[in-house]
Amino acid sequence: MxxxxxxxxxxxxxxxxxxxxxxxxxxxxxxxxxxxxxxxxxxxxxxxxxxxxxxxxxxxxxxxxxxxxxxxxxxxxxxxxxxxxxxxxxxxxxxxxxxxxxxxxxxxxxxxxxxxxxxxxxxxxxxxxxxxxxxxxxxxxxxxxxxxxxxxxxxxxxxxxxxxxxxxxxxxxCHGGLPVGIEGNVALIIEEKNKKELDKSILAGLLMMKRGCNIYPFRYSSMKASMKKSANDKKSLKLLEDYGAKTIVIAKDINEIQTKALKMQCRALAIGNTIGNLSGPHKEIETDMVILTPLISYNEKEISEKLKGFR
Amino acid sequence: MxxxxxxxxxxxxxxxxxxxxxxxxxxxxxxxxxxxxxxxxxxxxxxxxxxxxxxxxxxxxxxxxxxxxxxxxxxxxxxxxxxxxxxxxxxxxxxxxxxxxxxxxxxxxxxxxxxxxxxxxxxxxxxxxxxxxxxxxxxxxxxxxxxxxxxxxxxxxxxxxxxxxxxxxxxxxCHGGLPVGIEGNVALIIEEKNKKELDKSILAGLLMMKRGCNIYPFRYSSMKASMKKSANDKKSLKLLEDYGAKTIVIAKDINEIQTKALKMQCRALAIGNTIGNLSGPHKEIETDMVILTPLISYNEKEISEKLKGFR
The missing domain is CATH 3.30.2130.30 (VC0802-like)
Known part of the structure; x- marks a missing residue:
């Protein structure tokens, strides 16, 4: 009592x-x-x-x-x-x-x-x-x-x-940085070939958001069909959302991405490539948009540590 | 004795x-x-x-x-x-x-x-x-x-x-990283409008070298004529050289840079832009080369600290 x-x-x-x-x-x-x-x-x-x-x-x-x-x-x-x-x-x-x-x-x-x-x-x-x-x-x-x-x-x-x-x-x-939205819109290509590439895309998006960009993530429809997402992958994608990225848009190729991105007033396209995989996906992208490579000077260890910091 | x-x-x-x-x-x-x-x-x-x-x-x-x-x-x-x-x-x-x-x-x-x-x-x-x-x-x-x-x-x-x-x-x-030359050749545009822009170019070059790239730095001839280099600027430029960059090449415009860079088998062009000055020099560059933006997610403080670490 x-x-x-x-x-x-x-x-x-x-x-x-x-x-x-x-x-x-x-x-x-x-x-x-x-x-x-x-x-x-x-x-x-x-x-x-x-x-x-x-x-x-x-x-x-x-x-x-x-x-x-x-x-x-x-x-x-x-x-x-x-x-x-x-x-x-x-x-x-x-x-x-x-x-x-x-x-x-x-x-x-x-x-x-x-x-x-x-x-x-x-x-x-x-x-x-x-x-x-x-x-x-x-x-x-x-x-x-x-x-x-x-x-x-x-x-x-x-x-x-x-x-x-x-x-x-x-x-x-907390992380500091600039508030998302203060620096205009950037499209992000989500590379899903494997866990590592996916993580790089996610980190590229997070780093651009930390510098104030609105992020519009894009996935290729072909990837979506051919891949089963693990719980881990879903968690990575959710990270982008948690930090304020827009809803993921599906597109069939780079042309469709570019068309949609321009409609969303994106001023640039961010990719998660490092110098090691520069001859990979980067080369395949033919676009008139400015391409941003925030991870280009990072090594694997730096990438996984940075990403861990955001989880 | x-x-x-x-x-x-x-x-x-x-x-x-x-x-x-x-x-x-x-x-x-x-x-x-x-x-x-x-x-x-x-x-x-x-x-x-x-x-x-x-x-x-x-x-x-x-x-x-x-x-x-x-x-x-x-x-x-x-x-x-x-x-x-x-x-x-x-x-x-x-x-x-x-x-x-x-x-x-x-x-x-x-x-x-x-x-x-x-x-x-x-x-x-x-x-x-x-x-x-x-x-x-x-x-x-x-x-x-x-x-x-x-x-x-x-x-x-x-x-x-x-x-x-x-x-x-x-x-x-020491700095670790990869030995310069292991990852192929990259052209670097040296932006000389002011000390800050110069430092960004230098840091972009250093970061790409740390990832194993050979750096071929380019200066615009117009810049060279109109600017008096301070002792500080010379020191910054010497940093690139100390870390193993090639000799600076003078070019009159982006076309000449591209022609010369391709002759030197450069696979990409690095610039020191941050998201804040993205609408600046980056926009002026019209080139078929892949553009690399190693500093795109850095803030001013991170840039000056990173550069200090290399001095």
Whole structure:
């Protein structure tokens, strides 16, 4: 009876508090109009995934969604190019007592012997970051009896200050890059002769998306008929979609690809060839389109490592 | 008087000993005929730089040159693609006493408090590596009074065993990749509108060379006339040459480049465009040759870091 009561209290508490995902982004050297385009496109791409449009704050986006969808949405957002890192945070008022009790709440759910508080202000409010760190740190020590350790602590509690205070314990690293769609449309030929060639096509598409291109993938109809896709192949193809590629289009030959690609306003055609297989498929492609070879200077090991990084 | 005497002895000793450069190479997954082509091309490329042909031993090359040229030649060899690392070593007989006294000699010239012996056998001779390490280690401790420390020692003395024993203290990391010339000829357009574009062309050339291509760089004659090269630009252009590119050819337009490139049996044309400047120079190039875009998925930061790595 006692236990059930506690659980209910906790549920109510969670629902009245504000949870949010902090979204960090940015490429060095993006300035002026480029930066605005970057931000708008990234907001669009996030909205499509999260079904909610984040709020802008100083150099960050804050996304408010149902608490139950937080983890799942964060996992999906990891595949949105342009985002450099994510944190699921509690949003509280700019008030040291509230920040302290939220930090304590975060600490209580965790097993640790040592901890540190890391504060950052994206707006100059409340008080200097070192003061916040010291005061909240002292409060946690007092309440838990744990030790502060600045280097390699078991637990790091982050406090970010802008219009509100955000308290969290994890920064999920993402891929960065440019938001898909900022650099125009590129057709991608999916080569399916074998697993290796397929993986190269997929990686070529991902790399172009990471540089902001919309990717329109094309498959040859002959390939489709003659090949049984393994679960692995399907997983590879799904990767492209997860990162925001358009639906795969079937075409019977390069002429049909070119016609369809031009209709989709593709400015170029990407292929996954390396220098080793340059005399292969590349030679067969006769097209007026600009051909892009993002993997041309990669070796096998680099290709498989890069692709693993995106899975 | 005493000092001069010692110096003289030392000089004589150095000249009667055999110094050699150990050259390590190899890409994972090179097998059969590919491996033999790789080795022969690499031997050719080394011979051209070092004016001496290395000897093959188990998975290594051993290069014998004048002791006075060692350091300078090693620096030059760092720019030979295909080499993964280099060591300037003393070659001694497969005899524990001789190895021990050579290791001691190496230690004497150095200031250190802790050391370790790291032995490796590319041929199963003499005795197991752990035994070599323990015995030579004990000998150095006895003679110098220094301490063995396996993790992060001040000094590491390496012993490699094949047909002879090689004793050395440094492994110079090199770029690896494939030997220039193993993958056929590629023309490179050197874009000189500004420093950034120039650097991109240079990097595109270097990356293609690292994948084994012979690079034939082309400059537009109009550019040459209208531009004063800074010292920096000259240094960039020299990089291409240092890594084994052919002499730069001047041409007045893309037609002349194509004609000359085909005469040089170039199978493709590399350009340093990124997706951001794709609508720039790339569009102006109308050619029947295959165009390679090794930098198409790189951002500015990656480009400048990569290029720095080659300097």
């Amino acid at each position: 006692q236990k059930q009561h506690t659980n209910m209290n906790y549920t109510i508490r969670q629902m009245t508090d504000t949870e949010a995902i902090i979204i960090r982004y940015g490429e060095i050297a993006l300035k002026g109009k480029n930066r605005i385009n970057f931000e708008n496109k990234l907001l669009d791409n996030i909205e499509r995934i999260a079904k909610a449009r984040p709020k802008r704050t100083s150099g960050r986006f804050i996304l408010y969604i149902d608490a139950k969808d937080m983890q799942k949405t964060a996992e999906k957002l990891k595949k949105v190019f342009g985002i450099t890192s994510l944190s699921i945070a509690k949003e509280v008022d700019l008030d040291m007592d509230k920040i302290g009790s939220e930090a304590l709440e975060r600490a209580k759910g965790r097993r640790f012997r040592t901890f540190r508080i890391t504060a950052q202000r994206t707006q100059k409010r409340l008080k200097p970051s070192p003061d916040i760190e010291r005061e909240i740190g002292a409060y946690i020590v007092e309440k838990t009896g744990k030790k502060v350790k600045l280097k390699d602590p078991d637990l790091e509690i982050f406090i970010e200050i802008s219009e509100h205070a955000y308290v969290f314990t994890e920064k999920m690293q | 005493q000092k001069q005497h010692t110096n003289m002895n030392y000089t004589i000793r150095q000249m009667t000993d055999t110094e050699a450069i150990i050259i390590r190479y190899g890409e994972i997954a090179l097998k059969g005929k590919n491996r033999i082509n790789f080795e022969n091309k690499l031997l050719d490329n080394i011979e051209r730089i070092a004016k001496a042909r290395p000897k093959r031993t188990s998975g290594r090359f051993i290069l014998y040159i004048d002791a006075k040229d060692m350091q300078k030649t090693a620096e030059k060899l760092k720019k030979v693609f295909g080499i993964t690392s280099l060591s300037i070593a003393k070659e001694v007989d497969l005899d524990m006493d001789k190895i021990g006294s050579e290791a001691l000699e190496r230690a004497k010239g150095r200031r250190f408090r802790t050391f370790r012996i790291t032995a490796q056998r590319t041929q199963k001779r003499l005795k197991p590596s752990p035994d070599i390490e323990r015995e030579i280690g004990a000998y150095i401790v006895e003679k110098t009074g220094k301490k063995v420390k396996l993790k992060d020692p001040d000094l590491e003395i390496f012993i490699e065993i094949s047909e002879h024993a090689y004793v050395f203290t440094e492994k110079m990391q």
